[in-house]
Amino acid sequence: MQIPRLFLLFLLLTQGSTVLLAQNDPTADRARFEEIIAKAMQEFDKSNFEEALRLAVEARKIRPNEPISFIVLGLANIRLKRYEEASRDLAQAIRSAPDEPAVYFYKGVADRLRGATNDALAAYKKLLELRPDSIDGLMGIGETLFDVPDRRVESLDAFRRAAELNPKAVGPIIAGKAWRTYGAKDTQGAESLFRIALETDPEKTLVRNDLGRLLVEQGRLTEARELWNARTTDKDTTFPNFITVLERAERLRDAASALVKNPDDPNTLVSMGIATMDGDHWVVDGRQDKAIVFFRKALTIKPGLVEAQFQICRAYVQIADTFTKANADLDRELAILRKMDAKRAVEIDEYRKTYKGGLQTVEPKPKPKP
Secondary structure, three states, X not given: OOOOOOXXXXXXXXXXXXXXXXXXXXXXXXXXXXXXXXXXXXXXXXXXXXXXXXXXXXXXXXXXXXXXXXXXXXXXXXXXXXXXXXXXXXXXXXXXXXXXXXXHHHHHHHHHHOOOHHHHHHHHHHHHHHOOOOXXXXXXXXXXXXXXXXXXXXXXXXXXXXXXXXXXXXXXXXXXXXXXXXXOOOHHHHHHHHHHHHHOOOOOOOOHHXXXXXXXXXXXXXXXXXXHHOOOOOOOOOOOOHHHHXXXXXXXXHHHHHHHHOOOOHHHHHHHHHHHHOOOOOOOOOHHHHHHHHHHHHHHHOOOOHHHHHHHHHHHHHHHHHOHHHHHHHHHHHHHHHHHOHHHHHHHHHHHHHOOOOOOOOOOOOOOOO
């Protein structure tokens, strides 16, 4: 949640707004009030929220019915995570300025953060009554209802309407929420948000690759392939790239399908092992051990199958990069391969020298000599 800067409110104040600054109180010290409120706004913009709060309280004593004082109090209390106090301050501001849309937005924020769902919705809906095209009101409803059981459809509808009003501005915000939701393992919610962001993105590039990776994780490879085929650009800032993840999953699917049809075919078993072993070099997840099972079964069926022995050695190179004790296994398997095919053994020797697992970093440049 981001609280807007108070500069706009300051302009309303100094230009004599009849909404945020009453004109009919001849007994109040208007100049002094304006001076204190201006200082409070400056302190707020410098993130000195306690001081902004103190000054707003001082200003309120001078002109008790001015909504601007309660707005500053409410915003400062929000930033200080005092949401109950903020809600009360902003409710007072609404009583003083019932036709000011911004106050309802701030009230909705305070109520949402204190967990008062119904109060937050009432504030956002009032904002939409005053300003039907308010993106803030729609986004507020979306945020408020997103985690409420049985009301996510309403939430997504509000997000979609907001994105349609201003795709360029709102799309990235919804994408950001989708990424956070994805990170929280809520894949269903993330997919819905990804699709809204994608639908309202004129270039269809903002979250395409992230949505595609999610589909791959769920085994929905046909949908993922359709998404890739409909791309408007090959640009991809995700890593590994969406197409890499997709093709890897497709190879594994195809190898598994072939194995079901020919479970005792040695070449099919080798293909299944290779597809099983394929993965990101920095991920240690035991896939090589699983692959070796397929390679050994192929050798049992067809002793002397060079490709199966070669892949066993390749798997042990990868394992030994993380678990050095596996070098003994690698030496044993490599000796067997040497007897079977010396040239393929040389390939493993070179692979052993060059393979680097784990996360790679750039080596620091040597410091210049003094």
